[in-house]
Amino acid sequence: MKNIAFGQYYPARSPLHRLDPRVKIILTILYIVCSFLCKNVWSFALLAISSIMLIILGRVPFKIILGGLRPVLIVLIFTSIINVFWTKGEILLLEWRFIHIYLEGIFSAIFIIVRISSLIIGTGMLLTYTTTPIALTDALEDVLSPLKKVKVPVHDFAMMMTIALRFIPTLVEETDKIMTAQKARGADFSNGNIIDRVKALIPIIIPLFVSAFSRAGDLATAMECRCYQGGEGRTRLHVRHMRFKDFIPLVLIVVFGTGLVLLNIFAPGFTMS
Amino acid sequence: MSRIELIDIEYYHGKDTPYEIHALKNINIAIPEGQITGIIGHTGSGKSTLVQLFNGILKSHSGKVMIDSEDIWQKPKQIKRFRYKVGLVMQYPEYQLFEDTVYKDIAYGPKNMGLSEEEIDNRVREAAAFAGLDAELLERSPFDLSGGQKRRAAIAGIIAMRPDVLVLDEPAAGLDPRGRDSIFNNIREYQKTLNTTVIIVSHSMEDMARLCDSLIVMHDGEIAMTGSCDEVFSKADELVKMGLDIPQITKVMQLLSEKGIDVPKGIYTVEQAVEFLKSLRKSKKEALQ
Amino acid sequence: MEEAFIKIENVSYMYEENDGFAKIDRYAVKNVSLEIKEGEFVAVLGHNGSGKSTLAKLINMIYTPTSGKIYIKGRDITDENMSDEDIMGLRKTVGMVFQNPDNQLVATIVEDDVAFGPENLGIPSEEIRKRVDDALADVGMTKYANHEPHRLSGGQKQRIAIAGIIAMLPECIIFDESTAMLDPVGRKEVMESIIKLNREKNITVLMITHYMEEAALADRVVVIDDGRIISDGKPIEVFKKEKELRDCGLSVPQCTELVHCLSENGFDIKGECVDVVSCANMIFEALNL
Known part of the structure; x- marks a missing residue:
């Protein structure tokens, strides 16, 4: 139970793992924007290639990526079907009773699939697979720090995230212990109807809450004893300085976006309707 | 005669994951009936895992757990029967308390057994007495009790199921000397009065020496020694080598x-x-x- | 005479207790006076609920005394008009390590947790780096700098908690039953760290405990029962009064008890002992007829 993996972080040594997490957050946002810039067959092809390159760069096995796509599979299939059957165009491929399938429909289905998968692969490869949750939290605090000026409690949110991440394994372990203790008293979590099962959860949820609250109280006291007073006047052990090479990916993504726009304009091909 | 018998047990934590640990290796033991048996070993020696096999909370990857000469996993659907037969008090059992009164909490186990109201009432009162819990505390909320009283309420919750075998994992952990002595006295009283089988897991040698009739020493997932206290403590050098405090x-x-x-x-x-x-x-x- | 590092003057602390029927005011600490010198290693011994933990929390300003004064380095900490900065300064001077190792670590990486205190104090990052490295070395946890706390043993977590306090460069550390939830190995690790800090860094240590063997390692033992100090002196002097200790729910180390029993049985043993080596020596001499 101690070894539960939370988040999707995949430990590996790769250029993407080494990249400054703040840069990765900005890259992700820009990559999402880029995926919406695509208009025709050539720009979508470039987007698909870029996704594959990201996977290779991040050294995350394809199997894991496919696993990550599984939850959206139904959405993908559903939207492609709608696109195939309902898009009207000029080149009719098949006509049978009320069903008309146009080449344009096939292409829009492919475009949708490429766009959604690229979105998922992009955020996965740039953020969740290659950045530990804690690095992500720290980076978010940095990226959002301009909002502190308008009184958004960025530091407090980041602190809450950190504490949540710290205590998830502890609470999971605790849930396991409580379940075992109640099972030893004859609790049954797997049989009976819905009402029985919900009832069976009470002996777990109550002790879990009681313990979580007492932990929270203890932690607050301990933090106070370690002079915690909120974000004001705090320094950091790890100060990340942006180096020259951290800007290269930012330049690359701008080039990439420009490339997509140029392909949209100058390369003729099927355009998304 | 022995109530619990383990034959060729192998158990792995996180089987078939990169974190796989061979937690119990080739365990063959028989727990003597009507005695207090102590299981000692340092943290990670497998002693807590071992006791969770006794009542079928965990299922070994190979080997058999026999209770009263019956394989407990013969009919997996009936495993609950053995949970009532072998009562397990976990480490720091206070966290299992959840009802709004101590009485109801102790009654949780007997209720799951489907007993009559009257029978439950008998058992709750008897169990509270055995665990050294004042009858007037029964109507209080378990969350208002002191640390030592919570521990007793949790132990009573298991005793109320009238198990044939009572297993306690570190029953005195974190208690002060008076609390420790009094819990151990209660356990000994309970064992003597009902002549049941009691198993205690601990790493406190001094407590075990005072309390147990026989000992099982675990080391690295294996049974390192078994025997009476005299026999085990006569091998003090070996115990020290295993990182145990004598x-x-x-x-x-x-x-x-x-x-x-x-x-x-x-x-x-x-x-x-x-x-x-x-x-x-x-x-x-x-x-x- | 040199000024006491911590000076407690006639301090009482009252709290409200609900005994199930009505709310009653109770004294957790009653009219306690105590002086602790700089560099001293003092163990505060008492059973659960004796008021020993309350005393610790009063010194660290988690609680405010109902009456009486507490001075740290001559500064009155019960003064209500203290500024936040003064409070921070005092908390930095007197650090505190708690009982449950899980509930005092904040960060998901060991070194980030140790850095938490210095970060709060606004120390420049190069200086924090140095302090974190030094603190981890002091408790022998350098190897684990990049580990996740939840994968460590209880003793290791507690040493990380200690490192987190040392990194604030305190002059005094209060240990509030910091070993109570650990196994014997973890207890030993933590005790070794505490002794090292006291001897090598001259950090004043106030250790709240109910383990006699640990109290025996201190320079001075203060016994608290029912919110009052009932005994104060060197371990040898305090453990001499075995009966008084037992009356208030405590015990003495086995070897102290052995020596007492032997002298009652007519052995020619005069002194007192709290550790096994001197115990063996004393017995050996008494046997040399």
Whole structure:
């Protein structure tokens, strides 16, 4: 139970793992924007290639990526079907009773699939697979720090995230212990109807809450004893300085976006309707 | 005769994951009936895993757990029957309390067994008495009790199921000397009165020496030693090698034997030491005269 | 005479207790006076609920005394008009390590947790780096700098908690039953760290405990029962009064008990002992007729 993996972080040594997490957050946002810039067959092809390159760069096995796509599979299939059957165009491929399938429909289905998968692969490869949750939290605090000026409690949110991440394994372990203790008293979590099962959860949820609250109280006291007073006047052990090479990916993504726009304009091909 | 028997047990934590740990290796033991058996070993030696096999909370990857000569996993659907037969009090059991009164909480187990109201009432009161819990506390909220009282309420919750075998994992952890002594006295009383089988897991050698009739020593997922307290503590050197703490008295006796005094092995209580030293002085005096 | 590092003057602390029927005011600490010198290693011994933990929390300003004064380095900490900065300064001077190792670590990486205190104090990052490295080395946890706390043993977590306090460069550390939830190995690790800090860094240590063997390692033992100090002196002097200790729910180390029993049985043993080596020596001499 101690070894539960939370988040999707995949430990590996790769250029993407080494990249400054703040840069990765900005890259992700820009990559999402880029995926919406695509208009025709050539720009979508470039987007698909870029996704594959990201996977290779991040050294995350394809199997894991496919696993990550599984939850959206139904959405993908559903939207492609709608696109195939309902898009009207000029080149009719098949006509049978009320069903008309146009080449344009096939292409829009492919475009949708490429766009959604690229979105998922992009955020996965740039953020969740290659950045530990804690690095992500720290980076978010940095990226959002301009909002502190308008009184958004960025530091407090980041602190809450950190504490949540710290205590998830502890609470999971605790849930396991409580379940075992109640099972030893004859609790049954797997049989009976819905009402029985919900009832069976009470002996777990109550002790879990009681313990979580007492932990929270203890932690607050301990933090106070370690002079915690909120974000004001705090320094950091790890100060990340942006180096020259951290800007290269930012330049690359701008080039990439420009490339997509140029392909949209100058390369003729099927355009998304 | 023994109530619990383990045959060729192998158990892995996180089987078929990169974190796989071989937690129990080739375990073959029989727990003697009507006695207090102690299981000792340091953290990670597998002792807590072992006791969770007794009542089918965990299922071993190979081997058999027999209770009253019956394989507990013969009919997996009936595993609950064995959870009532072998009552398990977990480490720091306070966190299992959840009802709004102590009474209801102790009644949780018996209720799951489907007993009648009257029977439940009998059992709750009997269990509270055995666990040393004042009857007037029964109507209080378990969350208002002191640490020691919560522990007792949790133990009563298991005793109320009237198990044939009572297993306690570190029942005195975190308690002060008075609390420790009194919990152990309650356990001994309980065992004597009902003549049941009791198994206690602990790493406190001094407590185990006082309480247990026989000991099982675990090391690295294996059974390292079994026998009476005298037999086990006579191998003090081996215990130390396994990273276990031996009673202070045993240490003093070891030091005396290093100084050239002929000390018999297996002295681990103050009373034994005083007896031995008195007889030693007597024989020395006689030799002088 | 040199000024006391911590000076407690006639301090009482009252709290409200609900005994199930009505709310009653109770004294957790009653009219306690105590002086602790700089560099001293003091153990505060008492059973659960004796008021020993309350005393610790009063010194660290988690609680405010109902009456009486507490001075740290001559500064009155019960003064209500203290500024936040003064409070921070005092908390930095007197650090506190708690009982449950899980509930005092904040960060998901060991070194980030140790850095938490210095970060709060606004120390420049190069200086934090140095302090974190030094603190981890002091408790022998350098190897684990990049580990996740939840994968460590209880003793290791507690040493990380200690490192987190040392990194604030305190002059005094209060240990509030910091070993109560650990196994014998973890207890030993933590005790070794505490002794090292006291001896090598001259950090004043106030250790709240109910383990006699640990109290025996201190320079001075203060016994608290029912919110009052009932005994104060060197471990040897305090453990001499075995009966009084037992009356208030405590015990004495096995070897102290052995020596007492032997002298009652007519052995020629005069002194007192709290550790196995001197115990063995004393017995050896008494046997040399």
